[in-house]
Amino acid sequence: MKNDFILKGNICYSETMDRLWVAEQQYVICVDGKSAGVFSEIPEKYQGLPVKDCGDALIVPGMVDLHAHAPQYAFRGLGMDLELLEWLNTHTFPEEAKYASEVYAKRAYTMYVEELKKSDVTRAVIFATMHVEGTKILMELLEDSGLSAYVGKVNMDRNGGKDLEEKSAEKSLEETKRWLAETDGRFQHVRPILTPRFIPSCTDELMRGLAELQKEKKLPVQSHLSENPGEIAWVKELCPNVSNYSEAYEQFGLFGGDCPTIMAHCIWMEEDEIEKMKNNQVYVAHCPQSNMNLSSGIAPVRRFLSEGIPTGLGSDMAAGYSTSIFRAMADAIQCSKMRWRLVDDTQKPLTVEEAFYLGTKGGGAFFGKVGSFEEGYEFDALILDDSNIAHPQKLTVRDRLERMIYLSDDRHITEKYVSGRKVK
Amino acid sequence: MKNDFILKGNICYSETMDRLWVAEQQYVICVDGKSAGVFSEIPEKYQGLPVKDCGDALIVPGMVDLHAHAPQYAFRGLGMDLELLEWLNTHTFPEEAKYASEVYAKRAYTMYVEELKKSDVTRAVIFATMHVEGTKILMELLEDSGLSAYVGKVNMDRNGGKDLEEKSAEKSLEETKRWLAETDGRFQHVRPILTPRFIPSCTDELMRGLAELQKEKKLPVQSHLSENPGEIAWVKELCPNVSNYSEAYEQFGLFGGDCPTIMAHCIWMEEDEIEKMKNNQVYVAHCPQSNMNLSSGIAPVRRFLSEGIPTGLGSDMAAGYSTSIFRAMADAIQCSKMRWRLVDDTQKPLTVEEAFYLGTKGGGAFFGKVGSFEEGYEFDALILDDSNIAHPQKLTVRDRLERMIYLSDDRHITEKYVSGRKVK
Known part of the structure; x- marks a missing residue:
């Protein structure tokens, strides 16, 4: 094929969670946007392909950001002396309300996507805001960037204050359907994801409607889970009928199973959750920087890994201030070291190998065969x-x-590179 | 004076621990290497001085690194999946042993000092190694860089293994005296500091000798205190005569008072310490990144501040991988947020203002009037x-x-700028 090619250099990728594959001065081959594998010599059938010699550089899979809020990029690195709920009301909701303006959305989202292009991220799962037009603008910008992404128009029909709340569950669902219809088939690399902000932002009626939509369209879902003790207490008040936060999603069928789901944070988890x-x-989007910045706590990631719960990393822009995975x-x-020292010394800290896995193959699995150079994986690569x-x-x-x-x-x-497309 | 000048821009400095002074588009005046203050108009007596207009840039005091190990720069960002004592024996001591070679010392220290010049650091308090020649090379490089620094030839006459241990207390003291004699009066901006590595590295005889030297030469002292539970237990074994780690230093008169002292870490402190x-x-060099990387714990910095214990920040290169303050x-x-959440919620997290203070005026106080633009302070400045x-x-x-x-x-x-000298 005319876009097939070969990169030569020092190739690293995660074979398993704790095993890093290192191939010095070898070849990784891109055919039809997918990896045909890593080889010490170029196999005969690929010998006509162009070879880019990356010299002594490292070649690694692209990084996956499983959780980010695009509209919050505008205030990254600001106002982090607050906990979650105060922070949402003081900084986040007023900022997100600005995205009602398409002009503002375009200006601010352009900055975010430019930054993402420069970063180590090749794929991201992103919250926009509740505004349909702004969300479409973000999807267009991402499509143009060449990056691969899931983007969600946010649903929130309660507790958003007067400027960031949809008028009713019905209106929120209507807008969601309009957004899906108007973006249907328009993008090659950007896909929609249903995005109820979190339980405190969504009435039962809205959640029921989203669940129907999920079943009908077979869409994935993203939301937040058990980030902050105050938030969890609030969820318990709002949902007296369920025994924990996870059940508040599960009662509607929006918690994994046939509904591919990412939950960000998952810090204060009960055993049966x-x-x-x-x-x-259910995928965990582990967002360590955010969890420190908002004084949230430290998620039991070692536990997730040993239980076989799919887990990746999230920037949580802008509770996390860095886009870098x-x-x-x-x-x-x-x-994980602080958690081992201060909370539970039976759960040993993450290793370099495990962290690298989380940021590539771990989160990548949400996109399919992503995050490795094994044969058949999407050809997402960074040259470093x-x-x-x-030294x-x-x-x-x-x-x-x-x-x-x-x-x-x-x-x-x-x-x-993303699926073989050069994006930087 | 011919080197006096004025900077115009957006000036910020810490007035007190919790009060940041912000002066938009004002003038800070450098006379004789010291700040003559910040003014909205240039006072008449300074009107002949050259004015550099920094446009919309920020002008802030230079940053102070109260604790760094220059020889460890060579392995920054490597091998951090270990705790303190294992990390010392596996990575640190073998690397430091290489500084017996002047060729290696010059090559590696040059890299560190180049990095420091580019960084936000204007002043640093630095451990070299036990080797006199290498330590002199580091001092020369720092002097040439224009930065201001305290540098210590490390003392260690036990538990360093065969390649990184001085033969006896006597030999260690002899070498220290030789180092002091050979560097005496040679540098304008670089001063010596006595540097017993930590209690496990120094016999009582060595500590007694260093205490005598301290009194005779009126030198400051730097060392490590209460970084890791395993280390603390070892100190208790080594010093059965004292009731805690601080007393292990204090019994020799090497713990503040007439002996200006910096102790790095100070995480697991008892009340009477x-x-x-x-x-x-006694100055605390708080090294948060190092304390996370080596799974050490989190120091009670809020407590230090409320008790009036002088405190600054340290990179602890290379247990900390970044030189940036x-x-x-x-x-x-x-x-501090993780400590509040996980350890002690009576001690509220540090604010942005407090953290800025720690990295400028807090640590700067060890150097005298350093870390502010108030009149009489050394003119250490960054243009940002x-x-x-x-945005x-x-x-x-x-x-x-x-x-x-x-x-x-x-x-x-x-x-x-450092004391008015332009170094970058």
């Missing part, structure tokens, strides 16, 4: 030039990858 | 160009400073 997530294969890996490791990071001695490729987790920024990402 | 630090005005501010805030950080709306100067804490890197630091 963990069981439910495992049985329903390398940074999220570093934060995840640090948080670390030559400006001075007085020879380092192994594995050590250089570890350094990227801790020391890289957008300057080190010299090229980026 | 806090009392002692307060009475003796802006980053240390962000980490300090995040750690944040124009490449896109869709007008921000206040205070908000822009908050963003720098979370989002800045070396690209944003366009100029740097």
Whole structure:
């Protein structure tokens, strides 16, 4: 095919959660936007393909951000001396209300998508706002960027205040259907995801309607779960009929199973919630930087991994201030160490290998075969030039990858591919 | 004076721990390497001085790193899946042993000092290694860089293994005296500091000798205190005669009072240790990133501040992987939030204002009048160009400073002054 090609360099990817595959000066082959595998010599049938020699650079799978709020990019790095519920009312909701203006949405979303293009992220699962036009603008910008994304028009028909609340469940559902109809078939790389903000923002009627829509259209769902003790107490008040936060989603059929679901945070989990997530294969979007910034706590990620609950990393822009998933890996490791030391020393900290897995193959699984260079995986790749990071001695490729987790920024990402498309 | 000058821009500095002074489009005046104050109009007597208009940039005091290990820069971002004592034996001591070679020391220290020049740091308090020649090389490089620093030849006459242990207390003291003699009067901006590594590395005889030297030369002292539970247990074994880690230093007179002292970490402090630090005005070098990376814990910084214990921030390169003190501010805030949430909710998290204070005036006090633009303070300044950080709306100067804490890197630091000398 005319767009097929080969990259040569130092290739790393996660084989399993705790096993990193490292191939020095080998070839990874892109055929039809997918990896045909990694080889020490170019197999005969691919010998006509163009080879890009990346020299001593590292070649790794693209990173997956399982949870981000595009409209919050505008106030990243600001106003983080508050907990979740205060932070939503003081900073987040007033900012998101501005996206009623298409002019503002276009200006602000353009900045976010530009940043995402420069970053290590190739795929993201994103909250927009409740506004249909703004959400469409975000989807267009992402499509143009070449990145792959799920984007959700947010549903919220209660507790948003006068400027950020849909008038009724009916109106929220109507707008959601309009958004789905108006974007249907328009994009190649951007797909819709149903996005009830979180239980406190959504009436039962709205949740029931979304569940119907989910079944009808077979759409995935994203939301928030058990981020903050105050939030959890509020959910218990709002839903006296269920025994925990997870059940508040599950009662409507919006919690995994036939409904592919990502839940962000999952910090303060009860035993039977963990069981439910495992049985329903609900994805955890672990957002360590956000969880520190909003004083939320530290999720039991080791537990999720040992239970076989699918888990990836999220920036949670802008409760997390960085778009980088390398940074999220570093934060995840640090948080897991603090959790081991301060909360539960039976759950050992995450390793570099595990954190790398979470940010690539772990989160990537939500998109299908994504986050690896094994044969058949989507060809999402980063070329990393670390030559400006001075070191007085020879380092192994594995050590250089570890350094990227801790020391890289957008300057080190010299090229980026999504399903074989060059996007940077 | 011929080197006096004026900077015009958006000026921020800490007046007190919780009060940030913000002066938009004002003038800060450098006379004889010191600040003559901040003015909305240039006072008559300074009207002949050259004015550099920094446009819309921010002008802030230089940052102070109260704790860093220069020889560890070579393995920053590597091998952090270990706790303190294992990490020392596996990574740190073998690396530090290489600094017996002057060739290696020069190559590796040059990289560190180059990085420090680009960073937000204007002053640092640094551990070298036990090697006299290497330590002198580091001091020369720092002097040439224009930065201001305290540098310590490390003392360690036990538990360093065969390659990183001085033969005896006597030999360690001899080498220390030789180092002091050979560097005496050679540097303008770099001063020596006595550096017993930590109690497990130093025999009583060595500590007694260092205490004598301290009294004779009136030198300051730096060391480590209560970083890790395993370390603390070991100190208790090694020093059965004292009741806690602080007393292990204090018994020799190496714990504040007439002996200006910085102790790094101070995480697991007993009540009477806090009392002692307060009475003796021992400086805490709070190193939040290191404390996360080595699973050490979170220091009670709010407590130190409310007790009036002098406190600043440290990178703890390379248990901390970043040289940036802006980053240390962000980490300090995040750690304090985790401590509030997980350990002690009576001690509220640090604010942006407090973290900024710690990284400037708080740590700066160890150097004298450093870390502010109030009249008489050393003219240490950073010019910060944040124009490449896109935002869709007008921000206040205070908000822009908050963003720098979370989002800045070396690209944003366009100029740097130390005591009025331009070093970047």
